[in-house]
Amino acid sequence: MVIVVEKREVVTIVSIDGSVDGTTARELVSSLREQVAGGSSRLVGNLAGVDYTSSAGLRALLETVKDTRQHGGDLRLAAVRPEVLRVLELSGFTSILQVFDDVDAAVASFAA
Amino acid sequence: MPPSRASRRREASDLGNEANALTPAPLPGGEGSNRVAVVIGSGSVKCAAALGLLKVLDREGISIDLIVGCSGGSLYAAMIALGRSAAEAEEVTRRLWTRELTKRRHYPSLFRAMLPKIFGFTEQFGLVDDTLILDRLQVAFGESKFEDARIPLYLTATDFHTGELAVFSQGSVVDAIRASIAIPYVFRPWKIGSHLYVDGFLSDPMPVGVAIKHGANVIVTMGFESPYQSHATSVLKFAFQLSSIMSNNLLRANYAFHNLAHHTEILPIIPQFREHIHLFDTDKIPYVIEEGERAAEQQLPYLRRLLAAELS
Numbered sequence: 178m179v180i181v182v183e184k185r186e187v188v189t190i191v192s193i194d195g196s197v198d199g200t201t202a203r204e205l206v207s208s209l210r211e212q213v214a215g216g217s218s219r220l221v222g223n224l225a226g227v228d229y230t231s232s233a234g235l236r237a238l239l240e241t242v243k244d245t246r247q248h249g250g251d252l253r254l255a256a257v258r259p260e261v262l263r264v265l266e267l268s269g270f271t272s273i274l275q276v277f278d279d280v281d282a283a284v285a286s287f288a289a
Numbered sequence: 290m291p292p293s294r295a296s297r298r299r300e301a302s303d304l305g306n307e308a309n310a311l312t313p314a315p316l317p318g319g320e321g322s323n324r325v326a327v328v329i330g331s332g333s334v335k336c337a338a339a340l341g342l343l344k345v346l347d348r349e350g351i352s353i354d355l356i357v358g359c360s361g362g363s364l365y366a367a368m369i370a371l372g373r374s375a376a377e378a379e380e381v382t383r384r385l386w387t388r389e390l391t392k393r394r395h396y397p398s399l400f401r402a403m404l405p406k407i408f409g410f411t412e413q414f415g416l417v418d419d420t421l422i423l424d425r426l427q428v429a430f431g432e433s434k435f436e437d438a439r440i441p442l443y444l445t446a447t448d449f450h451t452g453e454l455a456v457f458s459q460g461s462v463v464d465a466i467r468a469s470i471a472i473p474y475v476f477r478p479w480k481i482g483s484h485l486y487v488d489g490f491l492s493d494p495m496p497v498g499v500a501i502k503h504g505a506n507v508i509v510t511m512g513f514e515s516p517y518q519s520h521a522t523s524v525l526k527f528a529f530q531l532s533s534i535m536s537n538n539l540l541r542a543n544y545a546f547h548n549l550a551h552h553t554e555i556l557p558i559i560p561q562f563r564e565h566i567h568l569f570d571t572d573k574i575p576y577v578i579e580e581g582e583r584a585a586e587q588q589l590p591y592l593r594r595l596l597a598a599e600l601s
Contacts, residue, residue, distance in 0.1 A: 183381075196590075196591050198556075198593050198595060200594055201600045229554050229591050231554055231555060231557075231591065231595075232548040232549075232551075232553065232554055233554055235548045235549065236548070236549055239549055260559075263349070264559070265543075267541060267544055267557065268541065268544050268545040268549075269541045269544075270545070270560040285355075
């Protein structure tokens with residue numbers, strides 16, 4: 178899994194490439210936690226490069242969204258592939274997380 | 290006077306129903322080893338996609354340590370656990386699951402529902418005569434018992450009186466399947482011992498918890514949401530629609546809970562059907578299996594990596 182972090186004003190975009198599963202979730206959580214601990218609690222998870230997520234990936238997302246919200250921010254998802262979106266829907270995540278078509282829309286949502 | 294809750298528990302235990310068992314099964318492989326489970330949820334004929342999953346696991350030499358089936362999934366879980374090949378299972382489904390199953394009405398139920406004061410309503414209510422499906426289940430599974438299974442098998446139903454998930458792991462496979470597929474309003478609830486059971490999807494359409502309870506740490510799931518109807522043009526379709534709404538929401542809620550509450554790795558295999566698959570579209574089984582195989586192949590790299598990581 179490759180994680181690329183990019184700042185766009187007050188929003189931090191975390192682009193993930195690869196699958197988010199039991200073998201990679203810890204690395205993702207550490208990376209996201211680092212961002213929040215560093216004061217970046219408005220996160221956009223760019224999932225355009227994620228082709229799979231298992232239960233471990235869902236737990237990583239939930240942990241991060243709780244973390245960001247406790248710090249006054251949020252984790253919003255962008256460019257989620259259909260196969261990943263189906264898992265998010267099946268597990269009810271689309272009812273607790275905001276999902277946007279692309280990164281720009283997700284970034285702009287923080288200004289609204 | 291009805292039996293107390295405690296006495297019902299004892300009776301259930303005698304029958305091999307683990308609904309109320311309190312102690313999780315030990316991990317035979319010991320700490321750190323993989324224990325792979327396949328959970329086949331409800332979804333009528335779509336559950337045949339599990340045969341495609343089986344093909345992929347077989348080809349890759351990934352062995353299944355336990356298998357759980359619910360509702361339509363109970364048929365395939367049983368066949369896989371009893372060692373039937375995908376081709377045999379496909380043939381069994383073709384012979385077993387046809388439109389004729391719902392052709393004959395169960396008139397006593399109709400009369401009891403319409404004129405309860407005269408005929409006396411009973412809880413064993415179902416609009417369809419279940420003689421044919423029972424006959425066919427007998428032909429398909431005969432006297433098979435859970436104890437005959439090559440892979441430990443768990444089939445689920447729902448206790449009609451308590452609403453609790455019931456898990457069968459001993460005794461007659463036919464009885465357990467019949468209980469597991471007791472579709473509300475369609476097939477009568479099924480009595481085993483002193484308990485009355487209805488379809489497993491009513492308590493958990495994808496019983497991942499059973500696999501967790503029995504020590505699985507890698508759980509491959511295949512289950513389907515119930516289809517919605519654009520128009521409910523009959524009482525039965527109206528009932529189906531309500532049932533779909535409830536079971537789909539239950540599926541999501543339970544699935545979310547199991548994904549988040551445990552450290553087990555749950556890998557959903559979700560076949561995408563370009564064609565509509567209706568309740569009795571057994572002619573589409575080859576296509577359903579193909580899509581199941583395709584969906585399983587897509588997730589194979591992650592499953593392989595996960596198993597390798599856990600074993601190292």
